[in-house]
Amino acid sequence: MKKSVFLGAMTVAGLAAGAAAAGTLDDVKARGTLNCGVTTGLVGFAAPDANGVWDGFDVGVCRAVAAAVLGDPMAVEFVPTTGQTRFTALASGEIDLLARNTTWTFSRDVDLKFEFVGVNYYDGQGFMVPRELGVSSAQDLDGATVCIQTGTTTELNLADYFRSNDISYEPVPIETNAEAQQQYLAGACDVYTTDASGLAATRATFENPGDHVLLPEIVSKEPLGPLVRHGDNEWADVARWTLNALITAEELGVTSANIAELSAGTNNPEINRLLGTEGELGAMLGLEADWAKNALMAGGNYGELFEANIGESTPIGLARGLNAMWTEGGLIYSPPFR
Amino acid sequence: MTTLTDPPKGNFRLSQLIYDTRYRSITIQVIAMILVLLGIFWLVNNTIQNLSALGKDFDFGFLSQPAGYDINQRLVEYTSQSSHGRAAIVGILNTLLIAFLGCILATILGVVVGVLRLSKNWVVSRMMAVYVEGFRNVPLLLWIIAIFALMTEGMAQPRDFKVGGDASMILGDSVAVTNRGVYVPGVILENGLFGSAVLNWLLILAVLIASIVCIRILSRRADHIQESTGVRPTTWYQQLALLIVPVGLVLILMGAQLQFPYLKGFNFTDGIHLRNSLIALWLALSLYTGAFIAEIVRSGILAISKGQSEAAAALGMRPSRTMNLVILPQAMRVIIPPLISQFLNLTKNSSLAIAVGYMDVRSTLGGITINQTGRELEGILLMALFYLVLSLVISGVMNVYNNRTQLQER
Numbered sequence: 001m002k003k004s005v006f007l008g009a010m011t012v013a014g015l016a017a018g019a020a021a022a023g024t025l026d027d028v029k030a031r032g033t034l035n036c037g038v039t040t041g042l043v044g045f046a047a048p049d050a051n052g053v054w055d056g057f058d059v060g061v062c063r064a065v066a067a068a069v070l071g072d073p074m075a076v077e078f079v080p081t082t083g084q085t086r087f088t089a090l091a092s093g094e095i096d097l098l099a100r101n102t103t104w105t106f107s108r109d110v111d112l113k114f115e116f117v118g119v120n121y122y123d124g125q126g127f128m129v130p131r132e133l134g135v136s137s138a139q140d141l142d143g144a145t146v147c148i149q150t151g152t153t154t155e156l157n158l159a160d161y162f163r164s165n166d167i168s169y170e171p172v173p174i175e176t177n178a179e180a181q182q183q184y185l186a187g188a189c190d191v192y193t194t195d196a197s198g199l200a201a202t203r204a205t206f207e208n209p210g211d212h213v214l215l216p217e218i219v220s221k222e223p224l225g226p227l228v229r230h231g232d233n234e235w236a237d238v239a240r241w242t243l244n245a246l247i248t249a250e251e252l253g254v255t256s257a258n259i260a261e262l263s264a265g266t267n268n269p270e271i272n273r274l275l276g277t278e279g280e281l282g283a284m285l286g287l288e289a290d291w292a293k294n295a296l297m298a299g300g301n302y303g304e305l306f307e308a309n310i311g312e313s314t315p316i317g318l319a320r321g322l323n324a325m326w327t328e329g330g331l332i333y334s335p336p337f338r
Numbered sequence: 339m340t341t342l343t344d345p346p347k348g349n350f351r352l353s354q355l356i357y358d359t360r361y362r363s364i365t366i367q368v369i370a371m372i373l374v375l376l377g378i379f380w381l382v383n384n385t386i387q388n389l390s391a392l393g394k395d396f397d398f399g400f401l402s403q404p405a406g407y408d409i410n411q412r413l414v415e416y417t418s419q420s421s422h423g424r425a426a427i428v429g430i431l432n433t434l435l436i437a438f439l440g441c442i443l444a445t446i447l448g449v450v451v452g453v454l455r456l457s458k459n460w461v462v463s464r465m466m467a468v469y470v471e472g473f474r475n476v477p478l479l480l481w482i483i484a485i486f487a488l489m490t491e492g493m494a495q496p497r498d499f500k501v502g503g504d505a506s507m508i509l510g511d512s513v514a515v516t517n518r519g520v521y522v523p524g525v526i527l528e529n530g531l532f533g534s535a536v537l538n539w540l541l542i543l544a545v546l547i548a549s550i551v552c553i554r555i556l557s558r559r560a561d562h563i564q565e566s567t568g569v570r571p572t573t574w575y576q577q578l579a580l581l582i583v584p585v586g587l588v589l590i591l592m593g594a595q596l597q598f599p600y601l602k603g604f605n606f607t608d609g610i611h612l613r614n615s616l617i618a619l620w621l622a623l624s625l626y627t628g629a630f631i632a633e634i635v636r637s638g639i640l641a642i643s644k645g646q647s648e649a650a651a652a653l654g655m656r657p658s659r660t661m662n663l664v665i666l667p668q669a670m671r672v673i674i675p676p677l678i679s680q681f682l683n684l685t686k687n688s689s690l691a692i693a694v695g696y697m698d699v700r701s702t703l704g705g706i707t708i709n710q711t712g713r714e715l716e717g718i719l720l721m722a723l724f725y726l727v728l729s730l731v732i733s734g735v736m737n738v739y740n741n742r743t744q745l746q747e748r
Contacts, residue, residue, distance in 0.1 A: 084709050091392060091712075112712035113393050133497075133604075143603040145518055150701070151709035156406040159418035170518075170605065171408045173695040173706075187495035188517050188614065190604045231393060 024096050024228070024235035025069065025286055033075045036062035037095035040080040040176045044201040044310040044318075045101055054078045057309040058099040061120060061226050061243060064295040065097055068242045068287060073298035082175050083151035087112055090229060097239055099226040101195060103153040113230040117240035120225050120302075122322040122331050124218035125154050126196035128203060131211050133190060138217040142167040147180045147189035149173075154194050157220040177202060195222050197310065197318055204315040238285055245292040247334035248274055249301035251325055256300040263293050274337045281337060302332065385715070398720075400711040401426070407706050409697045411613055414536065422707045429702030430724060436619055436698060437685040437728070443624035444684060445677075448631025453661065455636050466632070473629035479690055481626055486618035486694040493517040499601050512598050514606055519617060521599035524610040528593030538592060545588050553577045615696035619688065627684045634676045638669035670743045678736040682729050689725075699724060 028034050038046035038058055046056040054062075054076075063073040079095050090098045091113070101123075102108075104116040129135045138161070148155050150173040162169050172189050174180040181202055184192040192199065196218060203209045226243065228236050249255070252271050254262055263275045272278035276289035285291065299305050306323065310316045324330025355365045389396060401423035408418045413431040416424055455466035473481065494505030496516045507514045514521040530538035556573055564570040599609030642665050650660040691698040692705060699721060708717040 084705055087709065087712065088714060091714075107710075107712075141604075143605055143607070145605060150695075150706050155706065156418075156710070159406060159408045162408075163418060169408075171410050172518075173410075173697065173701065175692070175695070183490060186490045186517060187497075188490040229392075 024232050025238055028069055028096055028235075032070065033077045034062065034066040034069065034097065035077045035079055035095045036066070037079045037081045037086055037089050037098040037100055038062065039100050040082055040178065042101065042177050042198055042201050043205050044314065044316040045197070046078075046099070055309070057121070057305055058101065058226075060299040060305040060309065061099045061246075062097060063298040064246055065226075065239055065242045067294040067298040068245070068291040069238060071288065071294050073294075083149045084175070086151075087114070090114065090227065093229075096235070097226055097228055101198060101224045102227060103195075103222045104225050104227075105153060108227075114227045115230050115232075115236045116225050116227045117236055118225050118243045119223040119331075120243060121197060121223075123195040123197050123222040123224050125157050125193060125220040125222055126199050126218055127215040128184075128192045128199045128212055129190060129215060130187075131213050135213075135215065138215050138219065139165060139167070141169065141191060143169070144190040145170045145172055145188070146191045146193055147172045147174055147183050148193055149177065149180060150175065152194070153220070153222065158193055161219045181205070195224065197224075197316075200318055201310065201316045204317070234286060238287065241281075241285060242292070242295050244334040245274060245295050245337070246302040246305065247325075247332055248337055249292075249296050250303040250332075251327065251334065254296060254301060255304060256297060259293060259296055263290070270337055389715070394712070396716065397713075398716055400707070400713050400716070403711070405707065406710065409702060411616065411697055422703075422711065425707060426699060426703035426720070429697060429699035429704075432696065432702075433685075433688055433691075433698040433700075433724075434728075436616065436623065436688045436691065436696070439620050440623040440627065440684050440688065441681050443620065444627040444631055444680070447624060447628030448680075449635050451628065451632035452635025452639070455632060456639060470629045470632050473626050474633070478622060478626045478687055479693055481622040482618055482690055482693055485622050486614055489519070489614040489618060490517045496601060496605050499606075507599075514599055514601075516606070517614070518605065519611055519613040519615075521606040521609045521611055523596050523598045524608070525589075525594050526597050527589075528595055530592050542585060542588055542592075545584050549580050549584050553580050556580065613696075615691070615694040618694050619691050619696050623684055623687060627680050627687075630680050630683075631677060634673055634680065635669070638671075638673035639665055641672045642668050667743075671745060674736065674740045674743060678733055678740070681732050681736065685728060685732060686725060 036059075038054065038056075041047045042056070044056055046054060046058045049055045059076075059078070062076050062078070066076045067073040079089060081089050081095075081098070081100060086098055086100055086102065087108075089095050098114075099120075101121070103123075104119065108114055109116055127138050127141070129141075135141065141162075146158065146169050148158055148171050155171075155173075158169075158171070172183065174183060177194070177198065180192055180194070183189055185206070192202070194202075196214065199214055203212050203214070206212060226239055228239050248270075252268065252274065254271060254274065259275070262271055263277060265277050266272060269278060273281055275293045276282050276291065280289070282289040282291045288294075300308070303325070306318075306320065307313060310318045312319060320328075320330060322331050324332065326333040355361050402421050404419050405422045405425040406418055407425070409416055409425060409428050411432055412428045413435065414424075414428060416428045451466045451469060455463050455470065457463045457466075493515055494503075494517065496514075496518060497503065498505040499507065499514060499516070505516075512523050527535065527538050531541065532538050556576060560571050560573050597608045599606040599611075646664055646668065647660055650664045651657075655664070688698060689700040689704075692701050695701070703717055704721045708714050711717075
């Protein structure tokens with residue numbers, strides 16, 4: 001009898017350990033902070049500023065989700081992850097949300113059991129070389145030494161691209177963006193390859209950004225987005241619709257400047273539903289009525305986040321391009337708030 | 339008689355299991371056994387629960403899937419289309435290579451430094467003490483990264499070797515030291531007997547081993563003659579010939595040619611490329627473990643009583659011969675057991691390779707493969723199994739050697 005009670009207790013303990021995957025929303029509310037996985041440091045996307053406060057485009061997504069769920073954009077525990085550690089961190093429950101320039105692929109979605117909640121940056125893999133090499137195309141890179149972050153899709157794309165073009169290369173596997181930057185600047189590799197946005201962000205931190213060129217070839221599709229564990233649909237919905245709220249807000253012209261005024265009530269029903277003055281969208285998600293308002297107050301809408309962190313006015317200087325609103329010829333599109 | 343010594347039957351009480359010394363040890367063992375089994379059960383059960391909660395199964399099928407990634411240092415044929423299993427083998431061979439090179443260099447360094455630290459020359463012995471304490475007391479990872487940084491930041495880029503550049507090759511244009519590694523001349527076999535290069539090199543290795551066996555037989559014979567007649571026949575030229583001629587013949591037969599590295603495009607081609615990661619890892623592992631081995635060697639030598647060297651001196655032996663023929667053979671008995679654990683340490687420490695991007699089994703199977711397939715449990719288990727087997731093999735081989743050097747007591 002005693003033994004069976006003991007075994008039963010053990011099974012419950014085992015189940016409790018396993019059950020970490022379900023009920024993330026309640027866990028986050030109970031904990032009072034959101035554990036968000038980000039890069040170990042990529043200026044513009046996620047990097048600590050001079051005061052040690054994390055800042056960036058991906059960080060903005062974390063803060064928006066924290067604001068939507070907890071009402072406080074600063075209630076985020078940032079967990080820096082490398083290309084290799086990120087998926088284990090998410091699968092094991094160490095983090096609730098991964099916003100780390102992660103490419104949405106079939107095998108990650110289906111085989112690795114993750115749930116991508118959307119795309120916050122449409123990217124593609126590019127190559128950066130020192131200008132003095134005089135290389136103008138990736139086709140000229142035969143025999144080059146290429147720095148590459150391990151555990152990424154770029155690693156696989158690189159192998160595919162060079163194989164299909166029948167050119168040889170020497171891969172130098174590297175753990176983090178900072179190490180890659182150091183190796184590249186020391187000339188230990190001729191080429192650094194990663195997502196084009198990452199290259200632009202890295203180049204912006206160089207002493208002489210003009211000495212380095214991005215080659216015209218974009219060799220892959222890299223839709224980057226935040227992701228959560230598979231199987232917890234409530235939590236996935238919260239993350240998905242928070243991202244969609246940021247996008248819809250830009251489309252509807254809701255900005256951090258006019259949000260206070262608009263949330264008093266407007267004659268546009270969709271804005272009212274988004275900001276919680278009409279309908280019960282917040283309650284359906286299990287959140288407060290003003291969840292989207294809080295998310296938007298955290299760092300502004302999608303366009304504001306983009307401009308403030310990686311846009312053309314910043315040193316990174318990325319144009320909207322594919323990441324413009326669908327109304328302006330881009331791919332950024334949110335399902336309706338209804 | 340027997341009825342008297344039989345324990346009284348029929349009045350066995352449960353409390354005897356604890357208070358009766360005849361039963362207590364069995365009780366404790368049974369309880370310990372149950373606890374261990376429960377612990378194992380809990381671990382397995384927890385794993386199964388968590389795997390099913392994550393919706394994952396336990397399957398090694400991923401090993402036959404194409405890997406999709408490239409590996410820079412490969413001792414066997416490998417492309418990005420090869421399987422994850424093959425990538426793991428490439429990694430395993432790289433681990434074996436670094437462990438082999440590391441153990442050899444660490445042993446040489448350790449023996450030399452250990453002996454020199456006992457030198458009567460104050461400067462030499464102090465220098466060796468500085469080396470030992472410096473390397474032994476700084477974490478290995480720092481040494482790996484320091485040597486790697488020294489190579490990448492301190493050496494010239496390959497493009498500086500172009501005509502008019504400010505770097506040049508050394509040793510008669512045969513070796514290039516660059517910030518991507520060291521390029522040394524390599525040997526290629528123009529017309530090997532087998533299709534695959536590995537088999538050809540294995541044949542050469544076999545010939546070399548056969549030569550060494552012959553040399554040992556020759557020197558045994560010389561010992562024998564010396565023992566019976568007191569005169570040792572001169573055999574060094576025979577030994578040298580045995581070592582060089584057969585291997586040389588096979589090499590010539592296979593059309594061996596020396597290939598010098600030369601700059602072409604972005605990098606040097608031909609020759610052998612010793613990558614920064616290999617050099618950093620090899621040197622750091624050897625220097626670090628060498629410091630420990632030096633202390634082990636020193637302790638072994640100090641364990642031999644002073645009377646031994648005095649007796650050798652009284653017989654008129656020179657100090658170097660005393661060391662080689664009297665002290666070290668006896669010191670080996672003390673040295674080898676701790677040496678085994680240093681070799682095991684070195685082998686396992688080689689998994690720090692990831693810090694400099696050396697593609698060992700930790701980086702291929704335990705790194706990229708796990709990351710691309712999401713098979714953490716399977717990958718880590720396989721890797722643990724590999725390190726376990728490797729360590730047991732090293733320890734087994736060294737134990738055999740240990741038994742042979744032990745004092746034969748009759």
